[in-house]
Amino acid sequence: MTAEFHRIARLPPYVFEEVNRLKARLRREGADIIDFGMGNPDMPTPRHIVDKLVEAARDPKSGRYSMSKGIAGLRRAMAAYYARRFGVVLDPETEVIATLGSKEGFANLAQAVTGPGDVIVCPNPAYPIHAYGFIMAGGVIRHVPALTPEDYLAGISRAAREPGPAAKVVVVSYPSNPTARWVGLDFYKDVVALARKHGLLVLSDIAYSEIYFEDDPPPSILEVDGAREVAVEVNSLSKTYAMAGWRVGMVVGNARMCAALARVKSYLDYGAFTPIQVAAAAALNGPQACVAEIRETYRSRRDVLISAMARAGWDIPAPPASMFAWAPLPEAHRAGGSMLFAKRLIEQASVAVSPGVAFGECGEGFVRIGLVENEHRIRQAARNVKRFLDPAETPA
Numbered sequence: 001m002t003a004e005f006h007r008i009a010r011l012p013p014y015v016f017e018e019v020n021r022l023k024a025r026l027r028r029e030g031a032d033i034i035d036f037g038m039g040n041p042d043m044p045t046p047r048h049i050v051d052k053l054v055e056a057a058r059d060p061k062s063g064r065y066s067m068s069k070g071i072a073g074l075r076r077a078m079a080a081y082y083a084r085r086f087g088v089v090l091d092p093e094t095e096v097i098a099t100l101g102s103k104e105g106f107a108n109l110a111q112a113v114t115g116p117g118d119v120i121v122c123p124n125p126a127y128p129i130h131a132y133g134f135i136m137a138g139g140v141i142r143h144v145p146a147l148t149p150e151d152y153l154a155g156i157s158r159a160a161r162e163p164g165p166a167a168k169v170v171v172v173s174y175p176s177n178p179t180a181r182w183v184g185l186d187f188y189k190d191v192v193a194l195a196r197k198h199g200l201l202v203l204s205d206i207a208y209s210e211i212y213f214e215d216d217p218p219p220s221i222l223e224v225d226g227a228r229e230v231a232v233e234v235n236s237l238s239k240t241y242a243m244a245g246w247r248v249g250m251v252v253g254n255a256r257m258c259a260a261l262a263r264v265k266s267y268l269d270y271g272a273f274t275p276i277q278v279a280a281a282a283a284l285n286g287p288q289a290c291v292a293e294i295r296e297t298y299r300s301r302r303d304v305l306i307s308a309m310a311r312a313g314w315d316i317p318a319p320p321a322s323m324f325a326w327a328p329l330p331e332a333h334r335a336g337g338s339m340l341f342a343k344r345l346i347e348q349a350s351v352a353v354s355p356g357v358a359f360g361e362c363g364e365g366f367v368r369i370g371l372v373e374n375e376h377r378i379r380q381a382a383r384n385v386k387r388f389l390d391p392a393e394t395p396a
Helices: 015-028 047-057 072-086 101-113 129-136 149-161 185-198 255-268 274-285 289-312 338-349 375-389
Strands: 096-099 119-124 140-145 167-173 201-205 231-236 249-253 324-328 366-370
Touching (some): 072 096, 101 201, 101 249, 101 255, 129 167, 167 185, 185 201, 289 375
Parallel strands (some): 119 140, 167 201
Antiparallel strands (some): 231 249
16 A cells, blocks of 8 residues: 555645754754754743642543633633733634634644645745645645745735635734744734735734834734734743643634634544643643743844854844744855754754744745753854854964
C-alpha cells in the first residue's frame, strides 16, 4: 500500500524539522546550543495560577469530562478580559469559545468555516497554521506579501478583486509572528470595511496582544463598529501568563462562527482538564502585575539582544511587540538564503534561530529570533555570533 494520504500530500515537509534535527544531533554530541528557535516561554507560570490549579485538582470530581466549548466560569472570565482590556462587551454564551490553545482554535475554526475550494487570503510570511489550517480543511490559499501592514492591506484589497473564485476568508495577525509588526485601530477599520464590501469573513489572531513595548497597547479588531458582523478573534493565555504548555486559548466575536466552531469541537474534544480551566479563569480574573512583569522581561531581553548583536556586527531592528525579533540576514550571508544561514549559525556558533523561509517565501532573507533565553545567554550568543561573522575574532 503506497498511496499517500490526501491531506498529508497537501502539506510540504516541515521546514523547521531540518533545523530541529541538526540541533538534536549537535546536542547529542555535547554542544551547548543557545536556542532562539521556538517561541516557547522559559519563565515560570505565576504562582497564584499554579496554586489554583493544585486546589482545583484536589476536587474528587476534577477528573470528569469537561465542556468542549469551555466551562462557564472561564468563558465569563474571557468576556470580562475583553471588556476590561478593549472595552468590548461579549456574550459568554454565544460569542466566546475556550479552546485548547490558539493553534487548536484556529485549526478547528478553519474546519468549521471552510468548504472545498474556498479561497483564503493569507499573509506571507505568516505563522504556519494560518495557511495550513485552511489547506487541511480543503481551502485554497491566496498568499499576499505582508512584510509591512501597509503592504498587506493593499494586498487584501487586490486579492478581493481578483478574477476567478471570490475570496471567502481573510486572515490578519498583529502583533505578527514572525515579523513583530503591529497595527493601530485604523488598520482594522479598513479591514472591516473591505470585508463588508466583499462579503469576507475575518479571522484575527492576537496571541501576542499583551507583549508590546510601545506606550499604547495593540487594539482588537472587535473594537471597530460592525466588526462582530464579520470577524472573530483568536487569542491565547500562552504568552501573556507564561502558560504555553497549559493549552488555553479563546475564539471570540461573531456568534455564527463561534457556533460553528462549538459544533466542530463537540465532535472532537471535551475541553481542557477542568482544573486547568479553573486556573485560567483565575489568571484572567486575578492580579495582573505578573503580566507587566513578563512583558518587562521580554523588553529587557529585546534591548540586550539588539545592542549585543549590533556590537557583534549584526544590525537587527528592535521589535515593537511580540516575543520575537525579525532579523535580516547579515549582508555576507544573504546570497545563501535563510535556511543555509540558520544551519551554519547552529553548526558554527551554537545558536539556533528559525529560517524566515519557514514562514513563507516572502520570509526569505530573514530569520526569526525568539526572546526565550536569559540575558546572560543572549550575550553569550552574541559573542558566538561575532566570532562566526568575523573569523578573525577567533582566538589562535
